[in-house]
Amino acid sequence: MRVIRNAELADGRTRDVRIADDGRIDAVGEDLDGETLVDADGMLLLPGMVDVHVHFRQPGDAHKETWSSGSRSAAAGGVTTVVDQPNTDPPTTTGEAFDAKEDLARNALVDYGINGGVTEEWDPDSLFERPLFALGEVFLADSTGDMGIDTELFETALERAADADVPVTVHAEDADLFDEGARERDDADAWSAYRTAEAEQIAVEDAVAVADGTGAQVHVAHTSTPEGVDAAKDGGATCEVTPHHLFLSRDDLDALGTFGRMNPPLRSEERRAALVERLVDGTIDVVATDHAPHTREEKQASIWDAPSGVPGVETALPLLLAAARDDDTALTFERVRDVTAANPADIFGLPQKGRIEEGRDADLVLVDPDETEPIRGERLHSKCSWTPFEGFEGVFPKTTLVRGNRVYDRLGGAESFLPTAGQNVRR
Incomplete structure (x- = not known):
């Protein structure tokens, strides 16, 4: 057995972590027997990030990203599990x-999950025969591609997801509430003006209302x-936020230009700050990247022709760790871990x-919190x-284990x- 020694955990304790030959955590304690894998010497040891929202672009757009390149980026950023969304080409709507x-x-x-998509042409029978991670990102009222669906x-x-005990991840924006007047503009902020904050709020309210009574788990x-x-x-739903909505706002769009176009778009500085408050106080459940290279x-291209999306799988955890080490924020390493x-x-x-506990997979990330880049x-x-x-400054991994x-x-x-093979976490 191998041991990571003298690691500081997110709660401040210093512990050894012993890893069994089957890749699981055998013990967490002090002065554990075993071959020394790393003497962490007070460095911070975290469970690997589970990024439940990435777009690795295969099949269909391998010039943007591949499972190989995307997972290398994930590993270098401390992400040990990724969940890929279905709006690839072809979309993941059939077995x-x-x-x-x-x-x-x-x-x-790294390990992975694969979401199934919902369209008018989806085949739920064959999809639910597969080891789906979840349904979604299910697009409501608006779509980036041909994934949009109606309420029925x-x-x-x-209902089908509830019967199969599969969660449903929802992209909630109501296109009926977009500001068509913003289409007269061509500045970098026009996209944020067009896809209004109200369009998101109303779509979320509608989504949870439709879900009520179905028994489905909505995220x-x-x-x-x-x-x-x-x-x-x-x-009664859970929710995620992205690093770009936590660290960037409409104030950054003059500098970003069309590289700051994403769905949903960047919001005001006041709304960004309010999201950070909800991150700190525990209201927000998950940080996921929506990695969309x-x-x-x-x-x-123009603000109306450029594709929506930004990369983020390699920078999410480093950004959060850098924020947590900053005395000017109330964010803690424990909250980042959670x-x-x-x-x-x-x-x-x-x-x-998700945790550094006996019996869990030894998905681990070692960082030096005193070293930013x-x-x-x-x-x-x-x-x-x-x-x-x-x-921006980030605290990047020194080593990542899956x-x-x-x-x-x-x-x-x-x-x-180091070459290894990721596994489907649902198998």
Whole structure:
């Protein structure tokens, strides 16, 4: 057995963590017997991030990202499990499409889940025969592609998901509440003006109202407003926020230009600050990245023609850790641990993930909280090689383990990835 020694856990305790040969945590304690894997010497040891919202672009758009490149980026950012969304080409709406995507996902360095999509042409019978992670990102009223559905189909999907005991992740924006007058503008802020905050709030309220009585477990994706978060919580749903909605606002759009276009869009500085308050006080359940890479050339278009989405799987945990070490914030390492690992594991039924406890998978991330680095797109491992967080400070992993296998390491100075095979967490 191998032991990580003298690691500081998120709650401040210093402990050894012993890893069994099967990749699970054998014990957490003091002065544990075993071969020393790492002497952490007071460095911070966290459970690997469970990122329940990524778009790794395969099949269909491998020029933007692949399971190989995306999972390398994840491992370098301390993410040990990713969940891919269904709006690929073809969309993951049938059992055949699921199988084709899983064949590609076996190239991942980290563990993974695959969501099934809902469209007018979906095949729920064949989908529910597969080891789905969840349904969704289910688009309501508006879509990025051809994934949008009406209320009747949404209710059917909720009922089928409840019968199969599968959660439903919802993208909630009501296109009827978009501001068509904003289309007369061509500045960088026009996209945020167009996709209004009210459109999110009302769509969340409608989604939880439709879900009421179906027995379905609803999780609202990438809530970008405090009103959306509160509507989800009031309706009995869980919710996630993204790093870009926590760290960026409409005030940043002059600098970002079309590289700051995403769905939902960036909000006001006041709403951003209110999201951070809800992150700190425990209202927000999960931080997930909505990692959605596009090439530089694709983003260098007009605000109405550029694709929506930004990369984030490699920078989410480093950004949160840098914020938690800052005395000017109330964010703690324990809270970062909960929203990135423990809570998503609990919400989505992953008893083997999310905590540093005996019997759990040894999905572990070791960082030096005293060492920050500027985020540079050219140093990241996503195929798109840019980031909306250029110049921000991050606390990056020194080593990342998935089920006890070291998949990323730079403890000796030189960066290396160690080949391993990710597994479907539902199998």
